[in-house]
Amino acid sequence: MTLLLLRHTPDPDRLVALAARRCYSSRAADDIEEHLTQEEIERLLGFLRQRNHLSPFEHADFTFSADGISRALSHQLVRHRIASYSQESQRYVNYMKTPALPYIRPPSLASHPEAQKIFDDAVHHTLEAYRAMVNAGVAPEDARYIFPNAIETKLVFTLNARSLFNFFEQRCCIKAQWEIRQLAFDMLKAVRQVAPLIFKNAGAPCQFAEKPYCRENDEKCPQYKSLQKRTNKNDQQIPGGIEKKS
Numbered sequence: 001m002t003l004l005l006l007r008h009t010p011d012p013d014r015l016v017a018l019a020a021r022r023c024y025s026s027r028a029a030d031d032i033e034e035h036l037t038q039e040e041i042e043r044l045l046g047f048l049r050q051r052n053h054l055s056p057f058e059h060a061d062f063t064f065s066a067d068g069i070s071r072a073l074s075h076q077l078v079r080h081r082i083a084s085y086s087q088e089s090q091r092y093v094n095y096m097k098t099p100a101l102p103y104i105r106p107p108s109l110a111s112h113p114e115a116q117k118i119f120d121d122a123v124h125h126t127l128e129a130y131r132a133m134v135n136a137g138v139a140p141e142d143a144r145y146i147f148p149n150a151i152e153t154k155l156v157f158t159l160n161a162r163s164l165f166n167f168f169e170q171r172c173c174i175k176a177q178w179e180i181r182q183l184a185f186d187m188l189k190a191v192r193q194v195a196p197l198i199f200k201n202a203g204a205p206c207q208f209a210e211k212p213y214c215r216e217n218d219e220k221c222p223q224y225k226s227l228q229k230r231t232n233k234n235d236q237q238i239p240g241g242i243e244k245k246s
């Protein structure tokens with residue numbers, strides 16, 4: 001998997017803080033911006049997250065490119081509706097000449113050599129079937145129906161910071177499927193480099209510094225016990241489940 005952050009709104013931390021200040025000040029925007037210190041930006045962004053006042057985060061956009069991911073992943077990704085997507089079309093890729101079908105094999109198969117062979121053979125047979133159908137006169141756009149979820153795809157996609165919070169909460173969770181989880185962590189790492197304050201407290205909610213909670217309320221999750229310990233210590237009632245018993 002190759003994940004790139006292609007573009008982003010310039011100075012995202014500052015822009016979101018400016019938009020937030022706009023809500024609480026009657027001063028002109030340029031005057032507000034001139035007086036925005038780094039401390040003020042940090043304080044404002046923390047305040048917004050704490051109050052769940054999330055609309056100012058919608059002003060910051062982040063455009064990514066993902067290559068070498070499966071259609072199984074991309075199908076999950078595009079379920080996130082507050083986003084824009086451009087995906088490589090299977091209608092226009094020429095699978096008649098590629099030496100092999102590009103596909104993603106789950107790493108778990110590495111410890112099952114027999115299963116790995118079954119997997120690889122099955123994928124290979126779909127390409128043979130595709131080519132046989134096209135040679136028999138079937139349109140490539142129909143022949144491609146035979147391809148598996150494992151087939152490789154490429155996307156360019158854009159989300160704003162608010163939508164990314166939601167994405168990271170769901171997909172950085174230890175229970176998320178391994179491939180989209182890997183993508184989510186790569187994306188989080190990339191946006192933290194350009195917007196460290198916006199994404200300071202982003203990720204799976206059990207890892208939040210303030211008000212951690214389990215979004216699945218799953219007692220069997222390995223993170224759950226450590227979460228319980230931390231939250232009981234803080235004597236908090238946790239949204240999403242774990243209520244402290246006195």
Ligand SMILES: Cc1cc2nc3c(=O)[nH]c(=O)nc-3n(C[C@H](O)[C@H](O)[C@H](O)COP(=O)(O)OP(=O)(O)OC[C@H]3O[C@@H](n4cnc5c(N)ncnc54)[C@H](O)[C@@H]3O)c2cc1C
Binds near residue numbers: 080081163171
């Ligand atoms: C662990 C896990 C398991 C899943 N399993 C399944 C599954 O078995 N089957 C399946 O179909 N999907 C499954 N999903 C996908 C899931 O249902 C969501 O479609 C996906 O995660 C996108 O989340 P979202 O709707 O919050 O994001 P977005 O589409 O980006 O929406 C963001 C937010 O906007 C609001 N919103 C967006 N659209 C609407 C709307 N039409 N009406 C009201 N509010 C809206 C909601 O508050 C939403 O949270 C799973 C997701 C996860 C994380």
